Amino acid sequence: MKGKLIVFEGVEGCGKTSQIQLTQEWLQSFNTSVVVTRQPGGTELGLHLRRLLLEAGSNLIADRTELLLYAADRSQHVEQVIKPAIREGTIVLCDRYTDSTIAYQGWGRGLDINLIDQLNAIATSGLQSDLTLWFDVDVEVGLARKRGGGDKFDRIERETIEFHRRVQKGYAHLAASYPERIVRIDGSLSQEVVQQKVQAILTSKLKT
Ligand SMILES: Nc1ncnc2c1ncn2[C@@H]1O[C@H](COP(=O)(O)OP(=O)(O)OP(=O)(O)O)[C@@H](O)[C@H]1O
Ligand SMILES: [Mg+2]
Secondary structure (H helix, E strand, O other): OOOEEEEEEOOOOOOHHHHHHHHHHHHHHOOOOEEEEEOOOOOHHHHHHHHHHHOOOOOOOOHHHHHHHHHHHHHHHHHHHHHHHHHOOOEEEEEOOHHHHHHHHHHHOOOOHHHHHHHHHHHHOOOOOOEEEEEEOOHHHHHHHHHHHOOOOOOOOOOOHHHHHHHHHHHHHHHHHOOOOEEEEEOOOOHHHHHHHHHHHHHHHHOO
């Protein structure tokens, strides 16, 4: 099988991490070579950047600095993890990728989308996802799930509800703009039903 990059996207608590785990188990059940990774934090360098970006309390990050730190994480991750894995024929399941930066730093923070597109192109050296699954849930639903889970909110999660609504709008706009690459899944359904949908989409997509 050819290596592929499959990305899991959406607002906080939409189910990315849960679905990535279920998808990994499913792919491994028929001996597919699969790796699960994430942005930020998919490399050793990236783990440091992730801490700087997400640790609550570190609020003195200017918007453009934030954008560049995400880009630095992405560049290292593509070079060190994603490209080698794809070359070996592995399916890479990645928790967030370029669309997160469009949604959060573009729509959320209000930075210029064209500049972010260019920066994403530099950071990835043009490597786009083969498929991006967007788990669409209302921001209130996602944040309530996270609150219920008892996790402490990180720096981004503690942003205003309006910020998260703009991010959600960004995802909707991206899905409408790139219908071949981005598939919307109703993330408000049960985990089992969402996973069935993921499997159906991947089954038709991985054939090629
Ligand atoms: N379809 C679902 N229905 C109800 N609860 C769910 C569903 N999917 C995930 N959850 C629960 O919601 C919480 C958040 O899920 P998860 O961590 O997978 O989201 P996430 O998108 O990775 O969040 P984050 O953006 O913070 O990383 C978890 O407690 C998880 O068990
Ligand atoms: Mg997660």
